[in-house]
Amino acid sequence: MKRWFVGLASVLTALALIASGCGGSSKNSSSGGTTTTSGSSGGGAKGGVMLTVANAAPSGSPDPQVNYTLQEWQLLIITHDGLVGFKRASGKEGTKIVPDLAESIPKPTGGGKIWTFKLRPGIKFSDGSPLTGNDVKATFNRIFKIGDSPNAGSWYNVIQGADACLKTPKTCDLSGITVNGDSVTFHLTEADPEFLDKLSVPFAFILPASTPAHNLSIPPAGTGPYMWKTYAPTKQIVLVRNPHFKEWSAEAQPSGNPDQIVQKFGLTPEAQVTAVENNNADWMFDQPPADRLGELSTKYADRVHVNPLTATWYMAMNVNVPPFNNLKVRQAINFAADRNALVKIYGGPKLAQPTCQVLPPNFPGYVQYCPYTKNPSAKWSAPDLAKAKQLVDQSGTKGMTVKVNTTTNDVDKGLGLYFVSLLNQLGYKAQLQALSPAIQYPYIQNSKNKVQLAFSDWYQDYPAASDFLQILLGCGSFHPNSNASPNIAQFCNKAIQQQMDHAGQVGITNPDGANKIWAQVDHKMTDQAPWVAMFNPKYIDVLSSRVTGYQFSPQWYFLLAQASVK
């Protein structure tokens, strides 16, 4: 997903067109642990109101099958459940998929195409109605019926009958889902090694069968420990306890600690920092501005938590537009980029780690690799400007005009400015084009705009190598003249694509073997240099002194309900 998942509806519409068969595995997934977290799962003092603050409400519709923002997902995971879910824990444990509404995780049959889930007995929605198999089927039908669920056509089209549902959403009745009492069976058109991951995210959280098939103004009843009481997009969100909730799995859905969780909108990040510092709020959703990091780091160090993310920030080079249609130029920029300088722009070495490759550390398929460092090593150490200049000379592209596209956000713009300066040093005539974040992402995806060098970033949807490599650099994810073409570099290498497809096939039966292939793919991609991979960022949580029991999940970030407020 793009940073904070925001504005990704368009991307995932594009993904509907991506050839299926992504490989990778969730079973071997791992993620970096927290650097400053406390960490016990469950427990903690109950009661109280956790007051959180954010600049604005989650963007887009609040409907759980449409919204694609971390901000709303952090709340949806405590109000709703899927058949399976990511374990609510910090560190590597948090990437494990555990049974949630289903009693257990089934072994697929029929060559990985048939999955039968048995529902736990006695679970009720917050409106008091019991959970049944029909609710499950209705939920998946609704993903298609609603019409604008961003990844209906990309993630869930593997269910039999999905093609017909995509053609005529209103009459969708997935033939691939059969209900027999408390058993629900999914019949897939082909084996999908990431099927469980796709069932673990909010799009697939089970809703009552009676939920209307149109965008809702507040998430409907769910099965989690909380329920949505208020959704006022200009004011606040209020979650209160679900009176019908009884904990059935502390791993999948532990009961929450605060009695209420409130998120108020309208505060700038500056004001959010001040509010949390003064204990007027318990947690801020937005990242603190760079200017406040000093005081947070010194005066409020005990209330700050920093965690590595499975994310990569990069500059995409359009391989179809000069000068970046020349491999030597792309490699030259990679050699010249001073990743230490880029890390400084992001906030310093404590907040980001330099990288040269697509996959982030602690991710399935990650094997450290860097061919673009001064002193040859798997780890980047310093830029090699002499080598870069030599490659530029050989390419014969010196003097060309290059436009560096970025957003108007401070950090993004700073990164863009750095590349303008670097390109000028290498002999190009570089200019900056800074666009509003809402415009920039669709703009750089559209090949009509002939963007040359564009800033972007990617955060995992779920822990699988294909979520980076296939989506961002696969042939199927480049759609000419479309605003929804996540392969911004327009990179398509048939040999590498074949290897990715092969990794997808291997992943169905041999996730470890698949990850070894993904590692090779990652390195080959890096050699082809469609990106300047810059760094892997970390995430800062700032808490009031009232909050205890902080846990950071690599999948869902700060687990709000597992913390306690005094």
Add this chain to the structure above:
Amino acid sequence: MAEFAFEPEPEIRLAPGESAKAIEGKSPWRIAGRRFVRDRLSLAMLALFLVILIGSWLAPVYAHHIAHTDPFVSNLTGTTVVNGKRVQVIQAQSGGLGLGSIPIGPTWHSNYFIGADNQGRDVMARVFYGGKASLQIGIVSAVICTLVALALALLAGFFKGWTDSVLSRVMDLIWAFPVYLLAISLATVLLTKPGGLKWGPVTVNSSSLWVPTFIIAIVYVPYVYRPIRGQVLSVREKEYIEAGISQGASNLRLMFSDILPNVLSTAIVLLPLMIATTILTESALSFLSIGVQPPNASWGTVIEDGQSLLYSRPLVSIVPGVMIVLTVLALNVLGDGVRDALDPRAKVHVRE
């Protein structure tokens, strides 16, 4: 938004404390010059403006020979010498958790005199260069705006009828848009055009200073056009114009020899006020990233660069802000002085 109103009183009147004998037999321009040099405040402001102008034009000298820096190149991993010690220009926070990095503050030496920005560039050098761009855009756009407005007002006021109706309605149309909204819309369209702007054989790079210059000039044309058109309409009815027509004088001669000199003083009075306004507009647009494009600097972009450093390095924003205040103040006082000199009783005022 500022708009200008001018109520002309063409006869030469005495300024307070001025004797009839002192101006007797002198041309209106000499009288105006005499009055202006006696206005000490206006002269001081003219001097201030000239100092700022010359200082800004000497930006390359300051950057290369005094600060020894290139203010358009990022220097994130560079170093400088402070009190004999070599220090990083961008320093990682050392205390506590060590989060964040901060640019060097004022050294009060030639290099990084008031510190660095987030890219490790010398802020003082960028303020000098910023002044050059801001003043260039402000002055050129005000001159273009005034010339275009003057030409259109002459046409509309002289020919009247359909010409006047069409031109005035077009001006009304531009006036109907809030200035910043119009400027932002134009800038957004023009700056995102792939390959720059092309008008026949002319190609303008989208990062060229001409883009904000023309945008700003266009949006302010109606504000100058209106008062001058009113004056042209008034002068057009004078007996000497009627006499010229009856003697067969050409339209061009009437417009440029008989009418233009009588409305020129209005344009001259408006010019410094327009420059002040266009400098403010340029700064605002650049602050919003739709004026001068990085890595070029203008006072607006330097303020924007400092926005994220307000807590730790406030001088990055304050210094260019002060420069804008001083320049606009100087130009406004200067404008008043010119107005008083040209006609002590003419009422030019800015309505907010």
